[in-house]
Amino acid sequence: MEEVFRGTWVVAYRELLRFVQERSRMLSSFGMPVLFFIIFGAGFNQIIGTLTPGVDFIKFIYPGIVAMTVLMTSVFSGLSVVWDREFGFLKEVLVAPLSRTGIVLGKATGGATVATIQGSMMLVLAPIIGIALTPILVIKVVPLLIIISLSLSGLGILVASRMRSQQGFHVVVQLIVFPLIFLSGIFFPVNNVPVWLQIISKVNPLTYGVDAIRQIFLGSDSAPVRGAIGNSTPVIGITVFGHTMTVLEDVMVIAILGVVMILAATWSFNKQE
Amino acid sequence: MNIIEAENLSKRFGQLVAVVQVSLSVTEGEIFGFLGPNGAGKTTTINILCTLLRPTSGTALVNGYDIIRQRNQVRSSIGLVFQDPTLDEYLTGEQNLRFHAYAYNVPQSVRERRIGELLELVGLSDRRKSKVRTYSGGMKRRLELARGLLHHPRVLFLDEPTLGLDPQTRRHIWEYIHTLRQQERLTIFLTTHYMDEAENCDRIAIIDYGRIVALATPDNHKDSLGGDLVTLKAEDNEAAVLELKERYNLSPEIQNGVVSFCVPQGEKFLPDFVRGFRSHLLSISVRRPTLDDVFLRLTGRAIREQEADSMGQMRAMIRSKR
Numbered sequence A: 001m002e003e004v005f006r007g008t009w010v011v012a013y014r015e016l017l018r019f020v021q022e023r024s025r026m027l028s029s030f031g032m033p034v035l036f037f038i039i040f041g042a043g044f045n046q047i048i049g050t051l052t053p054g055v056d057f058i059k060f061i062y063p064g065i066v067a068m069t070v071l072m073t074s075v076f077s078g079l080s081v082v083w084d085r086e087f088g089f090l091k092e093v094l095v096a097p098l099s100r101t102g103i104v105l106g107k108a109t110g111g112a113t114v115a116t117i118q119g120s121m122m123l124v125l126a127p128i129i130g131i132a133l134t135p136i137l138v139i140k141v142v143p144l145l146i147i148i149s150l151s152l153s154g155l156g157i158l159v160a161s162r163m164r165s166q167q168g169f170h171v172v173v174q175l176i177v178f179p180l181i182f183l184s185g186i187f188f189p190v191n192n193v194p195v196w197l198q199i200i201s202k203v204n205p206l207t208y209g210v211d212a213i214r215q216i217f218l219g220s221d222s223a224p225v226r227g228a229i230g231n232s233t234p235v236i237g238i239t240v241f242g243h244t245m246t247v248l249e250d251v252m253v254i255a256i257l258g259v260v261m262i263l264a265a266t267w268s269f270n271k272q273e
Numbered sequence B: 001m002n003i004i005e006a007e008n009l010s011k012r013f014g015q016l017v018a019v020v021q022v023s024l025s026v027t028e029g030e031i032f033g034f035l036g037p038n039g040a041g042k043t044t045t046i047n048i049l050c051t052l053l054r055p056t057s058g059t060a061l062v063n064g065y066d067i068i069r070q071r072n073q074v075r076s077s078i079g080l081v082f083q084d085p086t087l088d089e090y091l092t093g094e095q096n097l098r099f100h101a102y103a104y105n106v107p108q109s110v111r112e113r114r115i116g117e118l119l120e121l122v123g124l125s126d127r128r129k130s131k132v133r134t135y136s137g138g139m140k141r142r143l144e145l146a147r148g149l150l151h152h153p154r155v156l157f158l159d160e161p162t163l164g165l166d167p168q169t170r171r172h173i174w175e176y177i178h179t180l181r182q183q184e185r186l187t188i189f190l191t192t193h194y195m196d197e198a199e200n201c202d203r204i205a206i207i208d209y210g211r212i213v214a215l216a217t218p219d220n221h222k223d224s225l226g227g228d229l230v231t232l233k234a235e236d237n238e239a240a241v242l243e244l245k246e247r248y249n250l251s252p253e254i255q256n257g258v259v260s261f262c263v264p265q266g267e268k269f270l271p272d273f274v275r276g277f278r279s280h281l282l283s284i285s286v287r288r289p290t291l292d293d294v295f296l297r298l299t300g301r302a303i304r305e306q307e308a309d310s311m312g313q314m315r316a317m318i319r320s321k322r
Helices: A002-021 A023-044 A057-077 A079-086 A089-094 A100-129 A135-160 A166-182 A195-203 A206-225 A247-272 B042-049 B071-077 B093-103 B108-121 B137-149 B167-184 B218-223 B237-248 B266-276 B291-299 B303-307 B310-321
Strands: B002-013 B016-027 B031-035 B057-062 B078-081 B155-159 B187-192 B203-208 B211-216 B228-234 B253-255 B258-263 B281-287
Touching (some): A002 B093, A079 A089, A100 A135, A135 A166, A206 A247, B016 B203, B031 B042, B078 B137, B137 B155, B167 B187, B203 B218, B211 B291
Antiparallel strands (some): B002 B016, B002 B057, B228 B258
């Protein structure tokens, strides 16, 4: 047990040391989400208001952008495993008296910490679009970001455990992970799209992470949203088999995903090296 | 006491059998060398002993711990310097060492002092706060050596510790290794394909195609050839060989237009031989055999021929460019 714990903190410590020393990395992972925010939020705000009746489209999309920042940063944290393998440092870690589970947990914790910091920094945009950034909101959102980023870091490490090159990692991320991110309801309300897209999105576990963040941000606004345009499909809160998911249920889905990912990553690691 | 005890270690990768029935024991405080061409199974054997690879069959004890069932105890007992660098180049030298100290649970009370001492030993004190990226190849290797010693290992494994380094740095590294052995009572297990480097070892196992073909002290290896090595060129080498066989009862060999054979006490043998030999001699010389000669005799090939193989060259080039 001591070896698991030491493995976790030693590996996480180094991830954070690297993060602090490479500030350019911090900026790069903001670029894409902020760009999407401007294009979709500001650009389409007037046109596609009907997609999200009762909520400004820009308010609707903002929690999705926060989620996207966290999702992308977490998944890409797996790249450090591939990087370490390419540059040999992984060997130094693997011959140390640390447990493999600890090493995977350390990578996940390190990646999740970075992702949570970046996601939290996106919160400063909230007041600009008219969402009050109350202490209660922050206290509710940040733990959620931690859970989501741990799960997605697990996914990133799982992919990385099989990859020998950075190019390989990028290919897999673009083929599997980007579709997962884009079909998770960041840009559209899952309940209001064609059925085939609904099915894909509702099978995608990331959808529930995005929905949880959105419910916390817009929870107080969601009452008028329900049934605003006659039919009663809510814009917020995913409907599965007629049941509308609560925040807690959403969190459960993403937490289960996280446990599965981290177990799978540990297993994959043990098998490889 | 034997600090390493290996019994019938074998490793196969699919069809390829990399290590075949390797058994050896290394006593405490010894410098034990693994000599062989690239691809002979040296690194695979080291990887098995340091728990990075599971053997297909056989077992080994390192510092009394089983390499399969007690992996973490083995890992705590050993220090490693690999062929390829395993440093985090974006951290400073000091940060790399500190990471290692945390990972190996070096007590906080001795940690900083130990880091300082080792950086002093390998001559990197003034560069401790520089990023490893800015180090030269030799400095990186020295830092790895310091790191491998940080947690007071009982055995230090060095896989080609001086590959790709200039002769001056190589000599320095060997000075450190000898100092360390005296200061820390350390056992050193190393692989090399440099003959001169192998001379530093107390005992050498010569390995070829995954098998240990001979294991002895450097001097005993050379004595196994039966004395000093005489090489000669005659106008007619074939005739010279025939004469050597018939009149002198020797077993000469021709390679690259040179006839060679071994005799005890070559210097004393030579004057009478030159006077009495009937074939017309063009040149003749006598010398102590080197380990290369031993290798040649045991395997029919010179290690140096192997060195020129393209893969090894490519890898060395890629390494030096990083």
